[in-house]
Structures are given as structure tokens and as C-alpha cells.
Amino acid sequence: MELTVIHTDHRGHAIEIAESARRDGIDVIIVHGGDGTVNEVVNGLLGIPTGLTLPDRPMPAVAVVPGGSANVFARALGISPDPIEATNQLIDLLSERRNAVRGGGSA
DSSP states (O other), X not given: OOOOOOOOOSTTHHHHHHHHHHHTTOSEEEEEEOHHHHHHHHHHHHOSOOSSSOOSSOOOEEEEEEOSSSOHHXXXXXXXXXXXXXXXXXXXXXXXXXXXXXTTOOO
């Protein structure tokens, strides 16, 4: 597994990062931030709305490690508000996904 860390430095930067990740064929985007950052990443992946269908291109999976103040999205998914525990949850899920792919199952 290869990990690249990119810090946002302006409003809309997470959109740009997600667009680039999609174009580059990245498998998973891990968002460490709050609801606004998660929103930007999803908007960057989906692009400009063109109707009710998803874009016809590979989409990275999106994982969240809460880092904002409210983290409503992460709480709704049952992700721990503690970043360390959330990271452990993420590692477990990524391991399950990798094992399912290797074993021919689906994740």
C-alpha cells in the first residue's frame, strides 16, 4: 500500500485533490477533516452534476477520519469521534476489503 498525504491550503482545495485522485486512478481517499472537507471531496469526485447518474469512470472509495467540530457525516456512519480509534476502524475495514479482493469476494 502506498500512502500520500496532501494538506489542503485553501477553500476548494479538497475538490481539486479529489478530482486529481479520480483522474490518477487512486483506490481510496482518506479524508481527515470535518463535514465541509468531506463535502468538497465528494464534489471533486462527482464533478458538475449532469443528471441522476454517476460519472462513467472509476471512483475511489472515500474513508473519513473525523477532524472537524461537528462531524455529522462521520457520526451518522458510526465512525468513532476519536481520530486514533477512527483510524483503527479504517485499518480494519481496509484489511477486510483487501482480503475480500484477494479471496475473490466483494467488498
